[in-house]
Amino acid sequence: MRHIVSLLMENEAGALSRVAGLFSARGYNIESLTVAPTEDPSLSRMTIVTSGSEEIIEQIFKQLNKLVDIVKLADISEGNHIERELMMVKVSTPSDQERAELKRMADIFRGRILDVTDETFIIELTGNGSKLDAFLSAVDSNLIIETVRSGATGISRGSRALRV
Amino acid sequence: MKLSGAEIVVQFLKDEGVEYVFGYPGGAVLHIYDALFNQEEVKHILVRHEQGATHSADGYARATGKPGVVLVTSGPGATNAVTGIATAYMDSIPMVIITGQVATHYIGSDAFQEVDAVGITRPCVKHNFLVKRAEDLAETLRKAFHVATTGRPGPVVVDIPKDTTDPNIKIDYEYPGEVEMRSYQPVVKGHPGEVSRAIDLILSARRPMIYTGGGVVLSNADVELIEFTRKLGYPITQTLMGLGAYPASDKQHLGMLGMHGTYEANMAMHECDVLIAIGARFDDRVTGDVKQFCPDAKIVHIDIDPSSISKNVRVDIPIVGDIKHVLTDMNKALKASKKKPDAKLLDQWWQQIETWKSKNCLRYDRNSALIKPQFVIEKLHEVTGGDAYVTSDVGQHQMFAAQFYPFDKPRRWINSGGLGTMGFGLPAALGVQLAYPDSQVACVTGEASIQMCIQELSTALQYMLPVKIVNLNNRYMGMVRQWQEFFYDSRYSHSYLDALPDFVKLAESYGHVGMRIEQPGDVEGALKEAFAMKDRLVFLDFITDQTENVYPMIAAGKGHHEMHLSPERELA
Numbered sequence: 001m002r003h004i005v006s007l008l009m010e011n012e013a014g015a016l017s018r019v020a021g022l023f024s025a026r027g028y029n030i031e032s033l034t035v036a037p038t039e040d041p042s043l044s045r046m047t048i049v050t051s052g053s054e055e056i057i058e059q060i061f062k063q064l065n066k067l068v069d070i071v072k073l074a075d076i077s078e079g080n081h082i083e084r085e086l087m088m089v090k091v092s093t094p095s096d097q098e099r100a101e102l103k104r105m106a107d108i109f110r111g112r113i114l115d116v117t118d119e120t121f122i123i124e125l126t127g128n129g130s131k132l133d134a135f136l137s138a139v140d141s142n143l144i145i146e147t148v149r150s151g152a153t154g155i156s157r158g159s160r161a162l163r164v
Numbered sequence: 165m166k167l168s169g170a171e172i173v174v175q176f177l178k179d180e181g182v183e184y185v186f187g188y189p190g191g192a193v194l195h196i197y198d199a200l201f202n203q204e205e206v207k208h209i210l211v212r213h214e215q216g217a218t219h220s221a222d223g224y225a226r227a228t229g230k231p232g233v234v235l236v237t238s239g240p241g242a243t244n245a246v247t248g249i250a251t252a253y254m255d256s257i258p259m260v261i262i263t264g265q266v267a268t269h270y271i272g273s274d275a276f277q278e279v280d281a282v283g284i285t286r287p288c289v290k291h292n293f294l295v296k297r298a299e300d301l302a303e304t305l306r307k308a309f310h311v312a313t314t315g316r317p318g319p320v321v322v323d324i325p326k327d328t329t330d331p332n333i334k335i336d337y338e339y340p341g342e343v344e345m346r347s348y349q350p351v352v353k354g355h356p357g358e359v360s361r362a363i364d365l366i367l368s369a370r371r372p373m374i375y376t377g378g379g380v381v382l383s384n385a386d387v388e389l390i391e392f393t394r395k396l397g398y399p400i401t402q403t404l405m406g407l408g409a410y411p412a413s414d415k416q417h418l419g420m421l422g423m424h425g426t427y428e429a430n431m432a433m434h435e436c437d438v439l440i441a442i443g444a445r446f447d448d449r450v451t452g453d454v455k456q457f458c459p460d461a462k463i464v465h466i467d468i469d470p471s472s473i474s475k476n477v478r479v480d481i482p483i484v485g486d487i488k489h490v491l492t493d494m495n496k497a498l499k500a501s502k503k504k505p506d507a508k509l510l511d512q513w514w515q516q517i518e519t520w521k522s523k524n525c526l527r528y529d530r531n532s533a534l535i536k537p538q539f540v541i542e543k544l545h546e547v548t549g550g551d552a553y554v555t556s557d558v559g560q561h562q563m564f565a566a567q568f569y570p571f572d573k574p575r576r577w578i579n580s581g582g583l584g585t586m587g588f589g590l591p592a593a594l595g596v597q598l599a600y601p602d603s604q605v606a607c608v609t610g611e612a613s614i615q616m617c618i619q620e621l622s623t624a625l626q627y628m629l630p631v632k633i634v635n636l637n638n639r640y641m642g643m644v645r646q647w648q649e650f651f652y653d654s655r656y657s658h659s660y661l662d663a664l665p666d667f668v669k670l671a672e673s674y675g676h677v678g679m680r681i682e683q684p685g686d687v688e689g690a691l692k693e694a695f696a697m698k699d700r701l702v703f704l705d706f707i708t709d710q711t712e713n714v715y716p717m718i719a720a721g722k723g724h725h726e727m728h729l730s731p732e733r734e735l736a
Binding site: 059068 | 471
């Protein structure tokens with residue numbers, strides 16, 4: 001089962017490597033990991049997408065909780081939540097036909113074109129992972145020059161919140 | 165008070181009540197060593213290798229319950245300490261290890277004696293810190309002691325760059341006292357609902373079993389455990405790490421369990437219907453094949469570390485909390501409960517256990533013309549009145565000591581259970597002897613293990629630590645040899661130690677007393693003579709039977725009921 005682990009940790013040097021080290025030392029999966037400071041500069045928020053059996057997920061939570069730098073964590077995929085990932089795709093636009101087609105495709109997926117040159121577009125898309133995957137498979141793969149994805153972030157719906 | 169960073173480190177240790185620091189100087193910690201000079205309160209014990217410093221501090225911590233403190237330099241000082249840090253981590257021993265680091269502006273430049281100590285130690289510490297400002301030293305050190313000694317204890321590394329301890333920069337210092345850490349708040353009290361569910365299950369057991377581990381010792385909960393066990397009248401077994409919390413000579417005690425546990429303890433585990441696990445972590449050496457582990461049992465598990473619960477074996481009633489608190493609550497609940505254990509069923513269960521006991525699984529050949537290692541340990545128990553602190557290294561001798569020296573008090577049995585570190589015994593014994601100068605301290609070892617930290621014989625002389633080394637010398641890495649005999653058709657690949665030193669002369673050259681004992685009839689006399697020498701370290705080199713194996717034995721990956729007893733009484 002896929003789970004989204006959201007956690008708040010002390011914004012200190014080495015905190016990220018404690019989390020990454022834990023996952024590699026114990027052989028847990030990481031599908032994606034994102035981290036950035038929060039509005040409180042002493043705290044960072046990390047989102048880890050992982051998968052495993054019920055027992056493994058339970059251990060992941062317990063082991064993360066044990067790390068001294070981690071203040072709070074939650075499995076946001078347990079309840080209603082919103083998941084978003086950002087992707088930027090650089091595509092080649094050899095002719096007007098491709099330019100029109102890619103513009104149309106970006107519109108269908110509610111993407112935005114951030115950069116235009118004679119030969120390329122950069123298209124920005126946000127959504128959950130499967131929407132981004134769908135866009136990539138809808139576009140002629142020969143046209144894709146480069147993609148970059150942020151990894152998933154997420155937040156619980158309603159009044160549930162991860163805060164100190 | 166205005167102090168330099170180096171002076172803050174030393175003043176802090178005084179204010180923290182640290183009695184001994186085990187260490188070895190070097191470039192990055194010279195400012196701190198200078199601050200240690202000309203003061204008496206914090207006593208520095210100069211070891212001969214940083215691994216020895218960590219094991220000595222560890223032995224001190226295990227025997228006293230107080231945190232062990234280590235001071236080593238950067239680079240090789242830190243890496244040499246890693247084995248000892250990992251040893252303490254695996255057995256949850258409170259320690260604070262101060263490692264020097266190159267000056268902050270050199271960090272990352274591959275400077276002389278630079279290693280990323282925080283990175284290297286990260287997977288084998290409870291937590292670690294890099295202190296880049298002298299202003300942060302006192303609070304960080306306080307946090308280190310707080311984290312090391314509370315919750316599930318463990319080693320904490322504090323890495324201090326040389327410029328942080330600059331003697332020319334003086335800043336304000338005040339002992340920080342209590343620290344609050346929002347990200348670290350260990351649970352102490354058990355959940356009352358779970359406690360009462362557990363009591364209900366425990367009192368309805370037909371074939372109960374209590375299984376305890378090192379957590380009981382760490383939590384100083386021996387008195388509460390004894391009350392709990394006696395009140396219930398249930399059988400109890402202890403892990404290698406738990407030995408001594410419940411008196412081994414008590415009739416309810418079935419001995420150690422696991423790979424080299426007793427027949428009765430392992431069979432009772434296999435047949436029980438309610439298992440009460442207290443401060444034990446279901447290690448693979450204890451459980452054997454987890455699929456066959458306690459097949460009929462409902463399991464209650466009390467532990468301070470939530471991640472220990474349902475890690476290897478699923479449990480039915482988890483109680484997270486400090487064992488001393490939880491057992492106190494459980495004892496109260498037992499007293500208040502109207503329900504009592506079913507005396508008739510319990511009696512039947514004890515009768516079953518008696519039949520297992522009658523196998524006399526720890527029997528060995530007492531008429532042998534060669535010295536049997538078990539015999540030496542039994543005599544050691546006799547000569548020391550069962551009241552010694554016994555440290556050990558790792559291997560057959562460790563198992564013989566655990567099996568044949570019944571520990572009736574906690575913190576008397578000091579060994580590397582989790583990591584299994586050869587070389588642990590001697591330096592650990594030095595730490596114990598420092599803590600208890602008037603007590604008998606024996607290091608049970610083998611000729612392979614002892615050579616891994618033999619240099620600490622020199623430390624022992626410097627500080628006049630009269631440890632008695634009981635070397636069970638079978639000229640083999642005994643446990644390796646045993647596995648090779650059983651599982652590799654007696655192909656003794658590199659387990660025989662050619663070119664052994666003359667241990668008597670070796671001990672003498674280090675300034676100690678050495679004895680070689682080759683006849684069973686001389687064992688007792690030699691031990692008596694050695695322990696009578698109250699102010700001398702004595703190295704007793706017992707030449708033992710090379711072919712002796714540790715029994716009973718559960719082969720790796722087998723179930724508790726699939727034990728091998730010694731050959732002449734193999735189970736049908």
